Structure formats: structure tokens, C-alpha cells
Amino acid sequence: MSSEQVITIPVKLSKKAFRRFAAFDTFRRQRRWRLPVWFALILLGFSTYLYLQTDKPQSALIATVLLLVGLGLPAVYFASFYLTLHDNVKKHKLPRRTYTLTLTDRDVHIRSEVNRDEAMTLRWEQLFAAYRVKGAVYLYVLPTRAFLLPDGQADVPADELWDFMQNRLNDKCRSLRRG
Numbered sequence: 343m344s345s346e347q348v349i350t351i352p353v354k355l356s357k358k359a360f361r362r363f364a365a366f367d368t369f370r371r372q373r374r375w376r377l378p379v380w381f382a383l384i385l386l387g388f389s390t391y392l393y394l395q396t397d398k399p400q401s402a403l404i405a406t407v408l409l410l411v412g413l414g415l416p417a418v419y420f421a422s423f424y425l426t427l428h429d430n431v432k433k434h435k436l437p438r439r440t441y442t443l444t445l446t447d448r449d450v451h452i453r454s455e456v457n458r459d460e461a462m463t464l465r466w467e468q469l470f471a472a473y474r475v476k477g478a479v480y481l482y483v484l485p486t487r488a489f490l491l492p493d494g495q496a497d498v499p500a501d502e503l504w505d506f507m508q509n510r511l512n513d514k515c516r517s518l519r520r521g
Contacts, residue, residue, distance in 0.1 A: 478491060
């Protein structure tokens with residue numbers, strides 16, 4: 343008779359881990375970089391076209407305005423993202439212990455370290471996805487909510503944790519690590 347395997351992960355979230363997750367979730371998983379980049383490329387294309395129209399009056403002025411808007415709005419978008427991220431790091435008072443996950447063969451139990459009354463238990467099939475990146479695993483319980491599991495914080499090695507999760511989540515696991 344085999345005994346049930348239990349993995350405990352008391353997560354102490356660092357500023358760096360939180361920033362890396364936010365950038366991953368926004369720009370890699372949700373691909374929110376595409377719209378500002380396409381906007382910039384389109385306006386730069388129109389700007390270039392207008393700069394080449396030397397025979398028309400005011401074309402250089404309009405081209406300059408399009409160039410400034412095409413570069414300025416995406417720059418504001420990315421700067422706003424990183425400023426908001428900086429504010430969130432301060433708001434969450436990182437680094438600190440945030441939650442503890444207990445993984446069993448049947449379910450995942452999550453207990454908040456901030457508000458001790460908050461806890462939830464989810465079956466493996468209820469989870470949305472898991473991503474393995476350099477230095478961490480991101481366990482998504484919903485498309486909009488994830489738990490960060492930095493390497494070295496579980497009571498098993500990182501590779502063993504990932505194998506355990508892959509065996510339970512099957513096709514919901516994606517490793518994005520190189521090598």
C-alpha cells in the first residue's frame with residue numbers, strides 16, 4: 343500500500359520574484375506588449391511615409407507629431423506598468439511570508455499568512471495551469487489568480503515538485519525554462 347505524498351511550501355515572496363512574475367504574467371502569458379508595439383509600428387510607418395512626402399506642405403510637422411505620439415504612448419504604457427508594479431511591491435510590504443501551500447495527491451490546500459482566517463482547498467482538476475520558469479513555478483488557480491512558488495522553498499527539490507505537479511495537472515503544465 344502506497345502512502346500519500348505531501349509537499350509543503352511556505353512561500354516567502356521577494357521583491358524580485360514578484361516583479362518577475364508580474365512581467366511574465368503581463369507580457370508573456372497575456373501578451374499585453376503586442377498592442378503598444380503594433381500601435382508604435384503603425385504610427386512610425388505613417389510618420390516615415392509623411393517624411394518622404396517632401397512636396398506637400400506641413401507633412402514634416404504631421405510626421406513629427408505622429409512620431410512623438412507613436413513612441414510616446416507606448417513609453418507611457420510601459421512606464422505606467424513598472425511604476426504601478428513598484429507601488430504594488432511597497433503596498434504588499436515585500437519581502438515577507440505570504441502563504442503556505444500543501445500539495446497532496448488529491449488536492450491543494452492554500453493558507454494565507456497575512457490573514458490567518460483565509461484558506462482554501464482545491465482539487466487538482468479545478469486548477470487552471472502551472473508554468474515553470476527560471477527560479478519559480480507559477481500555479482494558476484484561475485486565469486487571473488496565481489500563486490508563486492519560488493525554487494528552494496518547498497520541502498522537496500524543484501525538479502521533484504515540478505514532476506509531482508505534472509503528474510496531477512497533465513496537459514495544464516508548461517515548462518518555459520531553457521535546457
